[in-house]
Structure formats: structure tokens, C-alpha cells
Amino acid sequence: MDDRPNLYGAGREELARQVAPLDPRPFRARQVFRWLYQRDELAPAAWTDLPLALREQLATRFRFERPAWSGGAQARDGTIKAEVALPGADRVEAVAIPADDRQTFCISSQVGCAFGCRFCMTARLGFRRNLEIGEIVGQVALLRAVTGSPVGEYNIVFMGMGEPLHNFERVRAALALLTDEEGFALPPRRITVSTVGLPGGILGLADLPRPPRLAVSLVTADQALRDELMPVSRRYRLDELGDAIRRFGAGRRERPTLEVVMLAGVNDHPRLAPPLARYARRVGAKVNLIEFNPTPELPYAPAPEERIEHFLRVLANGGVVGTVRRSRGQDAYAACGQLAFLAADAKG
Ligand code: SF4
Numbered sequence: 089m090d091d092r093p094n095l096y097g098a099g100r101e102e103l104a105r106q107v108a109p110l111d112p113r114p115f116r117a118r119q120v121f122r123w124l125y126q127r128d129e130l131a132p133a134a135w136t137d138l139p140l141a142l143r144e145q146l147a148t149r150f151r152f153e154r155p156a157w158s159g160g161a162q163a164r165d166g167t168i169k170a171e172v173a174l175p176g177a178d179r180v181e182a183v184a185i186p187a188d189d190r191q192t193f194c195i196s197s198q199v200g201c202a203f204g205c206r207f208c209m210t211a212r213l214g215f216r217r218n219l220e221i222g223e224i225v226g227q228v229a230l231l232r233a234v235t236g237s238p239v240g241e242y243n244i245v246f247m248g249m250g251e252p253l254h255n256f257e258r259v260r261a262a263l264a265l266l267t268d269e270e271g272f273a274l275p276p277r278r279i280t281v282s283t284v285g286l287p288g289g290i291l292g293l294a295d296l297p298r299p300p301r302l303a304v305s306l307v308t309a310d311q312a313l314r315d316e317l318m319p320v321s322r323r324y325r326l327d328e329l330g331d332a333i334r335r336f337g338a339g340r341r342e343r344p345t346l347e348v349v350m351l352a353g354v355n356d357h358p359r360l361a362p363p364l365a366r367y368a369r370r371v372g373a374k375v376n377l378i379e380f381n382p383t384p385e386l387p388y389a390p391a392p393e394e395r396i397e398h399f400l401r402v403l404a405n406g407g408v409v410g411t412v413r414r415s416r417g418q419d420a421y422a423a424c425g426q427l428a429f430l431a432a433d434a435k436g
Pocket residue numbers: 201202203204205208209210211248249250251283284305
């Protein structure tokens with residue numbers, strides 16, 4: 089068994105601590121940092137700006153391994169779903185969605201999820217474990233390599249498996265690597281953290297030196313209906329959540345987004361549109377209406393187009409910016425809420 093510690097996912101300080109006994113000059117750890125995260129070159133033998141003896145010592149003492157591609161599928165619209173193998177039998181999925189100018193990478197933060205939203209396939213897995221820092225940023229490195237995306241020229245959304253703010257410390261460390269100019273070099277505005285709505289985590293994100301964008305899966309502004317669809321809502325009420333969203337957005341140019349997956353006969357009734365507009369206005373957010381991807385395992389259907397149009401009109405009349413996100417990648421099961429298919433298959 090290989091018992092060398094794996095340094096992939098280590099931040100600047102940790103790398104400095106590990107490299108210093110071999111070569112105390114601070115720029116050595118910086119060189120390793122750049123090879124790992126900016127250049128995605130994980131073999132010390134290839135780190136040609138380091139002396140050969142140091143490269144050999146690093147290779148003897150440490151591993152530098154990121155999660156591996158273990159399968160995948162490509163949808164007709166070009167969306168790529170990568171199945172990512174983790175140590176042990178666990179797997180998560182990471183998805184690359186092409187747009188006109190750049191890719192969007194949808195990545196996972198946990199294996200399974202503890203929050204049990206009724207409309208989500210991942211919920212069916214239950215919670216297995218948090219991803220490590222290297223397992224989070226490793227998905228980005230993997231998709232960057234698969235799609236040939238240049239450094240810094242893509243978007244990231246934390247909308248895959250799991251609730252990112254339930255794995256806050258590791259997600260925070262991953263964000264530091266992703267936005268570091270000598271790391272993944274991604275401007276924070278290209279990263280969106282999507283949450284079920286954990287107020288403490290939202291405020292934690294707001295306090296970061298370079299906060300990402302925030303999206304909150306609201307689904308409805310009706311408290312009783314939200315309690316039914318998202319059990320977390322019984323613990324963190326809409327008022328408390330709204331306060332956190334407003335504080336996140338205060339003083340920022342980019343407004344937070346409220347995501348509303350539109351479910352036929354559930355949250356698309358016209359009477360639910362005005363409260364949604366009022367809530368969005370109160371918390372200073374825009375609204376993204378999301379087409380639901382039907383799956384045989386879930387008892388929901390997509391809302392009809394005229395209901396979506398109605399919501400958009402009510403939002404506009406209420407002075408709220410509303411958009412619609414059309415589903416992508418359905419034939420590769422890569423759309424939101426479908427990221428449990430492979431894992432469920434693997435378990436079964
Ligand atoms: S929607 Fe998000 S928070 Fe809710 S169960 Fe699915 S993965 Fe978890």
C-alpha cells in the first residue's frame with residue numbers, strides 16, 4: 089500500500105510547510121503550487137524549474153494525485169458528464185456544459201447529500217461523506233483537461249452532488265485555490281456557489297476576501313410549501329434566510345440569484361408568483377426559473393411554458409429581474425438533480 093501523503097489539494101501554507109524541510113527557500117513551494125494547480129502537471133519529474141534532487145525527494149516522500157476520470161457520457165448538445173472515481177468505492181459526477189464563448193463546469197462538493205429535497209435525485213443517496221479539497225478542485229482540473237479550456241477561461245458552479253455550505257471549510261479552501269492567481273486563476277465572479285439556503289454559510293461566504301457569486305435554491309416563497317419540498321426550510325425560515333441573502337448582496341454589484349425549479353401543479357400556481365416577486369425585492373435578488381428535468385424516479389413534471397411566462401411577467405412588473413434556464417444535457421443525465429444516476433447505478 090502507498091502510504092505517502094497526497095499533497096494534491098494542499099494550499100500555499102501547507103505546501104510551504106511540507107517543502108521547507110527539503111528546501112527552505114519560499115519560492116520552491118510556490119513553484120510546486122503553480123505546477124499543481126495552474127499547469128495541472130502532477131509528476132515531479134516534469135517540474136523542470138526545480139533541481140533534480142529536490143524533484144526526486146518530493147516524489148519519494150509525497151503523492152500528487154487528483155481524482156481520475158472513470159467514465160462519462162456526452163449529450164447531443166455537447167454537454168459532457170464525467171464520472172469521477174474517488175478513493176474507495178465512492179464516485180461523484182462533474183459536468184461540463186458548453187456555451188458560446190466558454191464552458192461551465194458543474195462540480196460536486198459531497199458524496200450524496202443530507203438535505204433530502206423532494207425533487208432531487210441526489211437526495212436519494214443520503215449523505216455519504218464530504219469531499220476533500222483536492223477532490224473538489226480536482227474535478228475542475230479534470231474538466232479543464234477534457235475540454236481543453238484555457239486557464240481562467242471557464243465558469244464554475246457548485247451545483248453538482250451535495251450541499252457546498254455543509255462542507256464549508258473545504259469549499260472555502262477550494263475557493264482559495266480556484267481564485268489564486270498562481271493557482272487556477274479564476275476571477276471570483278466566474279464561480280457560483282449554489283446552496284439550499286444555510287444562513288450561517290451564506291454569511292461565511294460573504295466574509296471571504298474574494299467571495300464568489302451566490303445562488304439560493306428557493307423553489308418557492310411560500311413557507312408551508314417550502315417546508316414540504318425542502319425539509320431544511322423548517323429549520324431555517326424564509327425570514328432568516330432572506331436576511332442572510334440581503335447581507336450577502338449588500339454593497340455588491342452582482343445581485344444574488346434565487347433559483348426556482350418549476351414543478352407542474354406544485355409551485356407554479358399563479359398565486360405563488362406575487363410573493364416570489366416580493367421576497368426577491370425584499371432580499372435584493374434576481375430570480376432564475378429553472379426547467380425541471382423529468383425522471384421516472386420522481387413524481388414531478390416540468391411546469392407548462394405559459395406558467396413560466398406568467399411568473400416572468402409578474403417578476404418584471406414587480407421590478408425584479410427574472411430569467412429562465414433551459415435544461416441542458418438531458419440525454420446524458422447531466423442536468424441538475426440528475427447527478428445521482430451513476431452513483432445509484434454503482435450502488436445497485
Ligand atoms: S437539491 Fe441540493 S441540497 Fe437538496 S437534496 Fe439535492 S443536492 Fe442536496
